[in-house]
Amino acid sequence: MTQHLAAPLTGTSDDAPGHRHGWWQDAVIYQVYPRSFADGNGDGMGDLDGVRRRLPYLRDLGVDAVWLSPFYASPQADAGYDVADYRAIDPMFGTLLDADALIRDAHELNLRVIVDLVPNHSSDAHEWFKRALREGPGSALRERYHFRPGKGADGELPPNDWESIFGGPAWTRTTDPDGTPGDWYLHLFAPEQPDFNWDHPAVADEFRSILRFWLDMGVDGFRVDVAHGLVKAPGLPDIGGAGQLRLLGNDAMPFFDQDGVHEIYRQWRRILDEYPGDRIAVAEAWTPTVERTANYVRPDELHQAFNFQYLGTSWVGSELREVIDASLAAMRPVGAPATWVLSNHDVTRHATRFASPPGGGTQTREAGDRTLGLRRARAATLLMLALPGSAYVYQGEELGLPDVTDLPDEARQDPSYFRADGQDGFRDGCRVPIPWTREGSSYGFGGGGSWLPQPEGWGALSVEAQTGDPGSTLELYRAALAARKEHPGLGAGDAVEWLDAPEGVLAFARPGFVCTVNTTGTAVRIPAHGRVLVASGPVAVDGAEAELPADTTVWWTV
Structure with missing residues (x-):
């Protein structure tokens, strides 16, 4: 298909590259x-x-x-x-x-x-890796992955003690084009996922x-x-321990x-x-x-x-x-x-x-x-x-x-x-x-x-x-997502102001906004910080106080 530059969405600012005032904030x-x-x-x-x-x-x-x-x-x-x-x-x-x-x-x-x-990593079906296997030792394509000779008298042991995140050794031995056992390649995940060599x-x-x-x-x-x-x-050093991967x-x-x-x-x-x-x-x-x-x-x-x-x-x-x-x-x-x-x-x-x-x-x-x-x-x-x-x-x-x-x-x-x-x-x-x-x-x-x-x-x-x-x-x-867009105190920022609250309760303020969270298994009495904006469960407001049920969060607009 013909490649083209699709029209991007407009960012939220025209700040110079490297500045952090964009839509992603x-x-x-x-x-x-x-x-x-x-x-x-x-x-x-x-x-x-x-x-x-x-x-x-x-x-x-x-x-x-x-x-x-x-x-x-x-x-x-x-x-x-x-x-x-x-x-x-x-x-x-x-x-x-x-x-x-x-x-x-x-x-x-x-x-x-x-x-x-x-x-x-790529798939072992990636053209680079398939060629690396097909061309055998000395192939330039092998340098784009981590191919290494094995340890032991006949190279029968993996090059180091790394384990795959998915279990078992992080190395699989190849078979050379002539049918003999060859080098090993690194895969931190499945054997079908050989790791790239980013030094290349x-x-x-x-x-x-x-x-x-x-x-x-x-x-x-x-x-x-x-x-x-x-x-x-460098050198792909041994870890020297098991179960850490x-x-x-x-x-x-x-x-x-x-x-x-x-x-x-x-x-x-x-x-x-x-x-x-x-x-x-x-x-x-x-x-x-x-x-x-x-x-x-x-x-x-x-x-x-x-x-x-x-x-x-x-x-x-x-x-x-x-x-x-x-x-x-x-x-x-x-x-x-x-x-x-x-x-x-x-x-x-x-x-x-x-x-x-x-x-x-x-x-x-x-x-x-x-x-x-x-x-x-x-x-x-x-x-x-x-x-x-x-x-x-x-x-x-x-x-x-x-x-x-x-x-x-x-x-x-x-x-x-x-x-x-x-x-x-x-x-x-x-x-x-x-x-x-x-x-x-x-x-x-x-x-x-x-x-x-x-x-x-x-x-x-x-x-x-x-x-x-x-x-x-x-x-x-x-x-909640509608309120988050509409309320000026929500969204971007780098700080919250923690408020006094009972044990197990989180309460913090942002401009014009307060969030209270009861992580305990019992209801607690808290100040009513304003008008309820959104709540994860029913909350009873009685004048200047409110009862915050167990495992419930309330947004207040101040």
């Missing part, structure tokens, strides 16, 4: 997991045409941008995070023409489009070209997958968060700044501290970074306040907005995480108390949306969807489920296609079934069932 960004959002052709798999048809729903929900998980050509060994061609759409999702139409329609609806970029200039050149390809298509930004993983420590861990690792990644992102920032309309990049960077995360969003690097420390915080008032303060303090010196997120395609949905006692982390296999979990999830959402900065919403959380914890084993498709001792293998539970209608074989997801089975009763949580119901979670999101 307070944007609410909605993550679409394409295979589970909407099925346009009735084959049971979500696609770009399905997303395009549902864009008016996202506009009416009140979000500012749509982030699409990978839709590139891929063998789908890891749900599209194994990319064979970064400039092509996988046929299961559509064509480049479908992508072009989606971007154009989104812009007409005043929605920006962010696409996933996967620079740490061809890799950097290629990704600068890929950035320009999609920017020319009109995308408004990139979510950078495994942004902390591109550069490995979890993606969600906070240990310093020789393959994560190396200082060399920052020069890559400085180069990318210069490209982004060449384009009109405030194009951005968002780092998925798992780092030991929020201070290390802040390095990715210095003024000449990326624009945002996911706040995974916040995502992993329990529903405990003191812990939430601590991570909020730390997040705002870490971002303030670099002038970047804090970001807030409760769910995504890799973690248990927060309506289920919060349904069990605190301390369970981001993964749980228990359904817990559904009523309790939903009540806390609604309260947590209002807290998140009241904080200064930008917020991310994962598809279906606006419906209060729980994780599907009882999927049959034979239905699961998460690659790490089939490997031992790796990243949690039950991520399919948060990826079940969302319900749009009360009835139908896939509750309005598409014309046929769905690639993961939807539970009975899914229709009661559908968009159709919740629309117009003032007590529904969907209408709570719509009301």
Whole structure:
């Protein structure tokens, strides 16, 4: 197809490149997991045409941008995070023409489009890697990945002791063209996902070209997958211990968060700044501290970074306040907005995480108390949306969807489920296609079934069932997002003013606005700070006081 420069959406300022006064500072960004959002052709798999048809729903929900998980050509060994061609759409999702139409329609609806970029590794079906295997030792293509001879008398042992995030060794041995055992290659994730060698200039050149390809298509930004993983420590040193390689861990690792990644992102920032309309990049960077995360969003690097420390915080008032303060303090010196997120395609949905006692982390296999979990999830959402900065919403959380914890084993498709001792293998539970209608074989997801089975009763949580119901979670999101746009005290900023409150209650002020959050299991009496703007549950106001129910958040306009 002919490449073109699509008309970008206008940014919120004309500040010089490097300054941080753009639309992303307070944007609410909605993550679409394409295979589970909407099925346009009735084959049971979500696609770009399905997303395009549902864009008016996202506009009416009140979000500012749509982030699409990978839709590139891929063998789908890891749900599209194994990319064979970064400039092509996988046929299961559509064509480049479908992508072009989606971007154009989104812009007409005043929605920006962010696409996933996967620079740490490719698919083993990528042409570079296939040629590297085919040409054998000495191939120049091998230098673009991490090929190494093995240890041991006959090279039968991996080059080092690194383990895959998905479990097992991070190395797979190749077979040379003559049929003999050959070198090993590095893959921090599945064997089908060989890591690029970012020390090689061809890799950097290629990704600068890929950035320009999609920017020319009109995308408004990139979510950078495994942004902390591109550069490995020189010599690929042993770690000397087992069980430390979890993606969600906070240990310093020789393959994560190396200082060399920052020069890559400085180069990318210069490209982004060449384009009109405030194009951005968002780092998925798992780092030991929020201070290390802040390095990715210095003024000449990326624009945002996911706040995974916040995502992993329990529903405990003191812990939430601590991570909020730390997040705002870490971002303030670099002038970047804090970001807030409760769910995504890799973690248990927060309506289920919060349904069990605190301390369970981001993964749980228990359904817990559904009523309790939903009540806390609604309260947590209002807290998140009241904080200064930008917020991310994962598809279906606006419906209060729980994780599907009882999927049959034979239905699961998460690659790490089939490997031992790796990243949690039950991520399919948060990826079940969302319900749009009360009835139908896939509750309005598409014309046929769905690639993961939807539970009975899914229709009661559908968009159709919740629309117009003032007590529904969907209408709570719509009301909160509308209020967030309209109230001058909400959105961008870098600080909150904490107010005195009972133990387990968070209360903070922003200009003309107060947020009160009861994280305890009992109702508490608090001052009525003004008029109730939005509340996650019923709140009784009696003159100058109010009764704040258990696990409830209230927004007050002062």
